[in-house]
Amino acid sequence: MFLLLRKLNRLRRQADLERGPGGSLAVRHVDAGSCNGCESELNSVANTFYDLQRFGINIVASPRHADVLLITGPVTRRMREPLLRAYEAMPEPRLVAALGDCALGCNLLGLPSEHLDGVESVLHVDVRIEGCPPSPAAIASALEAALAAGLGR
Amino acid sequence: MRLESERVPPGRWRRTVVERQASGARFGSLHATAGEVRLLLVLPGGGCTLLITGGAEVESIVADVPAAGWAEREAHDLYGIEFLGHDPMRPLVLHSAEEWRVPVTGGGVHDVAVGPIHAGVIESGHFRFHAVGERILLLDLRLFYKHRGLEKAARGVALDQGIVYAQRACGTCAVANSVAYAQAAETVLGLQCGIATAHARTLLLEMERLYNHLGDLSAICAGIGFAAGGMALAALKERAQRLNQQLFGHRFLFDTVEVGGTSIEISSADARRAGAEVTAIVADAGIVWRELSFNGSVQDRLCGVGVLSHHQALRTGAVGPSARASGVDLDARSSAPDLLYPGFRSARLVDATGDVAARAEMRKIELEATGQLLDPLLQDGIRPERGRRQLEEQRMGFGRVESPRGETVCVVEGKSGGIERFHLRTASYANWPALIDVVPGNLLPEFPLINKSFELCYACVDR
Numbered sequence: 366m367f368l369l370l371r372k373l374n375r376l377r378r379q380a381d382l383e384r385g386p387g388g389s390l391a392v393r394h395v396d397a398g399s400c401n402g403c404e405s406e407l408n409s410v411a412n413t414f415y416d417l418q419r420f421g422i423n424i425v426a427s428p429r430h431a432d433v434l435l436i437t438g439p440v441t442r443r444m445r446e447p448l449l450r451a452y453e454a455m456p457e458p459r460l461v462a463a464l465g466d467c468a469l470g471c472n473l474l475g476l477p478s479e480h481l482d483g484v485e486s487v488l489h490v491d492v493r494i495e496g497c498p499p500s501p502a503a504i505a506s507a508l509e510a511a512l513a514a515g516l517g518r
Numbered sequence: 519m520r521l522e523s524e525r526v527p528p529g530r531w532r533r534t535v536v537e538r539q540a541s542g543a544r545f546g547s548l549h550a551t552a553g554e555v556r557l558l559l560v561l562p563g564g565g566c567t568l569l570i571t572g573g574a575e576v577e578s579i580v581a582d583v584p585a586a587g588w589a590e591r592e593a594h595d596l597y598g599i600e601f602l603g604h605d606p607m608r609p610l611v612l613h614s615a616e617e618w619r620v621p622v623t624g625g626g627v628h629d630v631a632v633g634p635i636h637a638g639v640i641e642s643g644h645f646r647f648h649a650v651g652e653r654i655l656l657l658d659l660r661l662f663y664k665h666r667g668l669e670k671a672a673r674g675v676a677l678d679q680g681i682v683y684a685q686r687a688c689g690t691c692a693v694a695n696s697v698a699y700a701q702a703a704e705t706v707l708g709l710q711c712g713i714a715t716a717h718a719r720t721l722l723l724e725m726e727r728l729y730n731h732l733g734d735l736s737a738i739c740a741g742i743g744f745a746a747g748g749m750a751l752a753a754l755k756e757r758a759q760r761l762n763q764q765l766f767g768h769r770f771l772f773d774t775v776e777v778g779g780t781s782i783e784i785s786s787a788d789a790r791r792a793g794a795e796v797t798a799i800v801a802d803a804g805i806v807w808r809e810l811s812f813n814g815s816v817q818d819r820l821c822g823v824g825v826l827s828h829h830q831a832l833r834t835g836a837v838g839p840s841a842r843a844s845g846v847d848l849d850a851r852s853s854a855p856d857l858l859y860p861g862f863r864s865a866r867l868v869d870a871t872g873d874v875a876a877r878a879e880m881r882k883i884e885l886e887a888t889g890q891l892l893d894p895l896l897q898d899g900i901r902p903e904r905g906r907r908q909l910e911e912q913r914m915g916f917g918r919v920e921s922p923r924g925e926t927v928c929v930v931e932g933k934s935g936g937i938e939r940f941h942l943r944t945a946s947y948a949n950w951p952a953l954i955d956v957v958p959g960n961l962l963p964e965f966p967l968i969n970k971s972f973e974l975c976y977a978c979v980d981r
Contacts, residue, residue: 369746369809376753395635396642398664401977402689402770405733407639409759412752426637443613443663444642447634474686475666498689500769501756 376413386513389421392462393431393455397448398438398480402498403465407435409501422508428454433492433511439467440481452488460511462492465499472497519856520705521916521929523556523568531555532577534569543567545585545835546918546927547943550593556941557586558916558929564853566916568929578604585835588951589943596670611662619646620658626650630962634663641976649962657957657965659950664980672940677703677930678777680937684928687942688978689770690733693719693726694921695942695978696775698928701856704905705915706932709778711856711905718780720858721895722771723919727888728796729758730922731881732803734973738878739810741967742819750806754799761799765792779904786899793896800889807882820875824968826956827872836952838924838945840972843880845870850920857919858895874971921945923974944978 410417428451463484470483494507546558557569578601591610609618634642644660672683684699736751759769831844849864865883917928924945931939
């Protein structure tokens with residue numbers, strides 16, 4: 366245990382990560398039909414190489430606690446309703462981020478009757494993060510930029 | 519790989535399946551087309567046959583082959599096939615109906631509904647528990663929130679282009695799914711690939727297993743709130759994915775597998791450097807594992823939780839590390855003629871207890887085995903290669919690959935160069951019913967841990 370903690374501490378020092386601008390963002394993620402690639406990368410931004418939490422950006426458990434709704438996937442027919450309910454549960458002001466090419470409506474696969482054409486078919490998108498899937502570095506810098514632009518204040 | 523098909527009269531369907539099962543064939547997958555049902559049986563040598571029967575009404579085989587339960591429900595929902603004797607026929611894919619729910623009965627039993635949106639960064643799916651206090655009596659799942667209709671959408675697409683439908687079914691099993699598709703499609707097209715393609719695909723499959731197993735072990739640590747172990751393993755997963763990026767240009771190895779050859783080019787020097795990094799990652803994982811093994815509070819949470827018995831694993835048709843942790847000696851790599859697994863022997867536990875601890879240890883052993891498999895594969899570089907049209911074209915073909923989560927099978931039927939029907943049964947699809955079987959009797963707070971020890975995808979089930 367102590368060995369592990371020491372090792373993690375060293376990793377963190379080696380990475381020599383900078384602190385971000387002030388403020389914070391509470392992010393609620395909703396998977397609206399992704400391939401699991403975006404989820405995997407979103408989990409990776411918490412690892413010691415990126416450590417997104419150092420910017421004050423945290424993934425929170427409920428939309429009621431969230432400033433940002435971070436959506437992956439093209440929005441399948443069956444996830445449309447749960448997605449909108451999560452959005453309605455958020456306090457205002459609230460932001461919508463589309464994570465990955467599917468959420469942005471690019472190169473979609475599947476039956477048109479089973480999914481919409483990305484998040485913009487149902488909600489206004491404030492933050493766009495491109496990639497298939499976007500790398501953890503891209504996710505971190507997009508959210509940090511949103512924070513720096515004052516979207517979190 | 520070549521797939522022999524056999525038509526069975528509807529009146530003899532169930533009897534034929536029982537006979538084949540008695541002679542050693544194992545359930546692979548079941549899917550429907552408009553008005554027909556197709557059953558893929560895996561033969562003891564690793565080959566497959568496809569049994570086909572016609573008619574909108576077919577005898578159900580669930581009483582003899584419980585593993586076919588989900589597949590029959592899906593065929594009913596998507597193709598309107600009636601399975602006589604499958605009662606109640608609860609919806610699996612269709613969400614409009616309410617009949618999927620099991621009514622809550624008994625005193626003091628309450629219903630706990632979770633999802634489709636979960637508390638963490640997790641895929642969407644709905645779980646419904648019947649519980650007394652914290653003790654779970656029953657778990658029911660309602661997945662397919664992410665259903666994109668990939669199989670139907672692939673219809674008519676050129677066989678060599680259709681691989682994206684298999685790949686994009688799931689990000690973290692992308693290689694396994696694409697290799698299974700490529701093997702099937704190449705058979706239909708009569709293409710034969712050479713040693714470089716086999717080399718590239720085996721390398722890709724094992725690189726996929728490397729980062730997945732590290733991620734799964736990290737998730738198990740996270741499942742018991744052991745952050746130090748979780749973060750250490752997540753850092754190793756990151757290193758493995760960065761290596762993927764360096765060698766193949768993609769962290770999830772997307773677009774690395776193609777039908778009819780390989781475009782991968784790696785120099786010997788790059789390959790050896792990557793080999794050294796793989797060795798270092800596996801060695802570091804060994805250090806973390808040692809820490810976990812000697813940590814009483816970790817071991818205490820893993821042992822005896824979520825036990826999948828040997829019998830349950832066989833009955834539900836479980837595959838992969840989860841089945842092997844219950845003593846089922848089943849690994850598609852043991853018979854993979856199109857890949858480079860010479861003299862492969864599946865990893866075995868001394869004590870296959872089938873609990874979370876066994877599933878974690880299984881992954882650790884397989885991680886080391888993957889390191890050993892990768893070592894010779896990364897001694898030499900790879901040069902691009904194109905397969906040749908040497909064989910006769912076929913109406914159908916199959917692919918069978920061991921993904922990080924277990925055996926994945928793919929059936930492709932083609933007509934004049936296009937996909938007529940494509941079916942992908944991934945390891946996660948096979949293992950969800952095993953998870954449902956395991957959970958009753960455990961406590962609600964243990965569920966996330968049990969779930970993580972199986973680490974099943976939703977995306978490649980929902981497709």
